[in-house]
Amino acid sequence: MLPDRLKSIFRGSSGAQEESSSPFKGKGASVKEIVTTRQSRGLEQFFGDIRDQSGLSILDMGGACQDNINFITSLGHRITPRSILQSLDETFGGVAEADQSNAHQIESFLKNNLDYLPDTFDGVLLWDTLQFMTPPLLNAVLERLHFITRPKSCLLVYFSSEERAKESPVYSFRIENKTTLKLIQRGARPTAQVFNNRGLEKLFARFESVKFFLTRESLREVIVRR
Amino acid sequence: MATNPFKAPEPDARGSASIGKAVKINGQIFSKEDLYVDGDVEGTIELAENKLTIGPSGRVQAGIKAREVVVLGQIQGNVEAMDKLDIRKDAKLVGDIKTARIIIEDGAYFKGSIDIVKLDAKKAAAPAAASASGTPVVAEAKR
Numbered sequence: 001m002l003p004d005r006l007k008s009i010f011r012g013s014s015g016a017q018e019e020s021s022s023p024f025k026g027k028g029a030s031v032k033e034i035v036t037t038r039q040s041r042g043l044e045q046f047f048g049d050i051r052d053q054s055g056l057s058i059l060d061m062g063g064a065c066q067d068n069i070n071f072i073t074s075l076g077h078r079i080t081p082r083s084i085l086q087s088l089d090e091t092f093g094g095v096a097e098a099d100q101s102n103a104h105q106i107e108s109f110l111k112n113n114l115d116y117l118p119d120t121f122d123g124v125l126l127w128d129t130l131q132f133m134t135p136p137l138l139n140a141v142l143e144r145l146h147f148i149t150r151p152k153s154c155l156l157v158y159f160s161s162e163e164r165a166k167e168s169p170v171y172s173f174r175i176e177n178k179t180t181l182k183l184i185q186r187g188a189r190p191t192a193q194v195f196n197n198r199g200l201e202k203l204f205a206r207f208e209s210v211k212f213f214l215t216r217e218s219l220r221e222v223i224v225r226r
Numbered sequence: 227m228a229t230n231p232f233k234a235p236e237p238d239a240r241g242s243a244s245i246g247k248a249v250k251i252n253g254q255i256f257s258k259e260d261l262y263v264d265g266d267v268e269g270t271i272e273l274a275e276n277k278l279t280i281g282p283s284g285r286v287q288a289g290i291k292a293r294e295v296v297v298l299g300q301i302q303g304n305v306e307a308m309d310k311l312d313i314r315k316d317a318k319l320v321g322d323i324k325t326a327r328i329i330i331e332d333g334a335y336f337k338g339s340i341d342i343v344k345l346d347a348k349k350a351a352a353p354a355a356a357s358a359s360g361t362p363v364v365a366e367a368k369r
Contacts, residue, residue: 057339064313064330064334064335064336065330065332066329066330066331066332069328069330069340073328073340073341073342074342078339078340078341079339079340080338080339080340081336081340082337083335
C-alpha cells in the first residue's frame with residue numbers, strides 16, 4: 001500500500017499537508033490533510049450553465065468555506081452553505097454502521113438541512129455527499145432536492161468510481177476558479193452505496209437529464225439537470 | 227509601569243460599550259459607539275456606524291444591523307453588516323446575512339444564506355468620503 005504522500009504525488013498534489021482532526025474517524029483523532037488541485041469539467045459545466053446571470057441562489061452542501069463563498073458571491077449570486085456530512089453524523093451518529101432508515105430521523109435531517117420553499121435554488125453543489133447516504137435517506141434527499149430546485153437548474157455531484165471500495169476519502173471541495181477545484185482530503189468514511197453509470201441514471205430518474213464526466217482519478221463527475 | 231489594582235479592567239482599549247457575561251438584555255439596543263456583547267441579548271441590535279463584537283460567551287437572539295460585525299460567540303438572527311462580517315472559528319451563526327464583505331474561518335458553524343451587497347452606489351451617493359477628507363460637498367448644476 002502506498003503511503004499517503006506518494007499517493008498525493010500520483011494524483012498531482014500541490015504537496016501541502018497539515019495535521020487536522022478527522023470529521024468522521026474517531027472525531028478528534030489526528031489525520032493527515034492532503035491537498036490536491038484538479039480540473040473539473042463538471043464544475044466548468046455548472047458555472048457555464050449559469051454564465052451571464054446574476055442574483056441566483058446556490059446551495060452548497062459542503063459547508064461554509066471562504067473560497068466558495070468568495071467565488072460564488074463574486075459572480076453576483078447568493079450562497080446558502082450547509083454542512084451535510086456534519087449534519088449526517090449529528091442526526092444518525094458518526095459510526096460506520098449508522099442506521100439511516102429511521103423515518104423520524106430522516107424527517108429531522110430534511111428539516112434541518114433542506115427545509116426550503118419550492119423552486120428556491122438555481123443550482124446545488126452536492127459534491128460527494130450522496131455516496132454516504134443509504135437508499136431510504138438518499139431517496140428522501142433527492143425527492144426534496146427536486147422540490148426545492150427550479151426547473152432547468154443544475155446539480156453537481158461527485159461519486160467514487162472505485163466499485164469495490166468500502167470507504168471513500170472525505171474531501172472538502174474548494175472552488176479556485178470556474179474550472180479548477182482544490183480538494184482537501186481529511187480521512188475517509190464508509191461508502192453507503194457505489195454506483196455505476198446505469199445506477200446513476202436510475203438514481204436521478206426523476207430529473208430531466210444526467211451527464212457524466214469521466215476522469216483519470218477515481219471520481220465520477222455528474223451534472224444533473226432538474 | 228505599575229498597574230492600578232483598584233481600576234476595573236476595560237473590555238476594549240478603544241473604549242467601546244460593553245455587555246458583560248452575567249448580563250441579560252431583552253429588548254432593543256441602539257448604539258452610536260462600538261459595542262462588545264459577551265452576555266445574553268434577545269431583541270434587536272442596531273449600530274449603524276459602528277462595530278459590534280459578539281464575545282466568546284455572547285449569546286444573541288436578535289436581528290443585527292451594524293457597520294461591522296465580529297462573531298466569536300453565538301447569534302441566532304439575521305445579520306446586516308454594511309461593511310464587513312467576520313465569523314471566527316468556533317462561532318455559531320444561524321440566520322441570513324447581508325454584507326459587503328465576509329470572512330468565515332474554518333470551524334465556524336453557519337446556517338443561512340449569504341448575500342453580498344455592493345456598496346458602490348451608496349458610497350457614491352454618500353458625502354462621507356468627502357467630509358472625512360475635509361472637503362466640503364458642493365452641489366453644482368451644469369447646463
